[in-house]
């Protein structure tokens with residue numbers, strides 16, 4: 001389907017005093033068409049499995065990824081954590097990359113909820129290879145936590161929206177699953193990999209036992225993520241979702257926004273990728289650098305000089321441009337559904353003229 005221009009409505013119009021908000025692709029607001037779809041949703045009590053719109057969303061996504069079943073959940077964090085809960089036991093080992101969202105930004109949930117031991121592999125670029133994983137997996141030895149799961153993240157947020165090479169994933173998947181170890185993908189932005197590479201979502205998901213995807217990021221829905229996998233895993237996740245308080249009632253109102261986002265906002269992600277590349281290639285400043293390939297919609301800028309990352313965030317904020325600090329010496333920008341090319345030009349201008357201000 002050809003990319004469509006989203007129609008703006010009142011909630012979508014920008015406050016004039018503000019603001020170009022590139023802190024995240026989660027800051028988008030529902031378009032008029034999306035709100036209409038939400039208003040028209042046919043709903044039921046999803047804890048009883050009665051919400052036809054939720055059921056449709058789950059069926060559509062399971063089919064898109066060629067997996068047996070799917071479960072709609074409130075957030076990407078819950079989706080990842082349900083994958084761990086459903087496929088590991090307390091005391092198991094889970095191997096993942098050192099910058100993984102599951103490790104860095106989910107509030108220590110793997111330790112608290114699943115009681116697993118994380119082994120984090122440091123890489124230069126966020127791309128973990130099979131030899132890295134093989135070296136990290138515990139031997140089958142009474143002294144060690146049993147190796148139970150390997151997690152990847154595609155695209156990799158902490159590595160600047162990197163796309164993981166699919167051949168490496170396929171090869172790793174074979175080795176991991178041959179050993180009876182579960183293979184989970186945090187695919188919060190797998191949509192972006194799909195659009196950027198042209199690989200189908202089913203191909204991208206094929207090596208994995210479970211995949212988590214978010215609607216509330218680039219796709220522009222207000223709430224929701226989904227966990228897909230085999231029927232037995234999703235059945236276990238369903239029970240854990242209830243345990244964590246994630247059983248929602250007439251939630252088809254939200255699922256309708258997600259269905260709408262799949263129909264209207266998927267192919268347009270290409271536009272966000274182009275904005276990100278424009279930003280990265282237009283950056284021209286002695287103290288600022290983008291030192292990762294810009295594969296998708298995330299741009300991480302390295303800022304030279306102690307405390308200069310905070311200074312840059314504050315400087316941009318004073319111009320009505322919001323970005324986030326992303327670890328020491330790093331600032332992250334993400335163009336999204338509400339970002340125009342004009343916004344990107346303004347941000348570039350502000351970045352490129354910052355040296356003068358900073359060196360005054």
Ligand SMILES: Cc1ncc(COP(=O)(O)O)c(C=O)c1O
Nearest residue numbers: 075076077078101153157186188
């Ligand atoms: C790669 C990745 N996984 C998971 C999440 C968690 O999603 P949520 O904020 O919906 O919990 C995020 C959020 O930014 C993310 O970037």
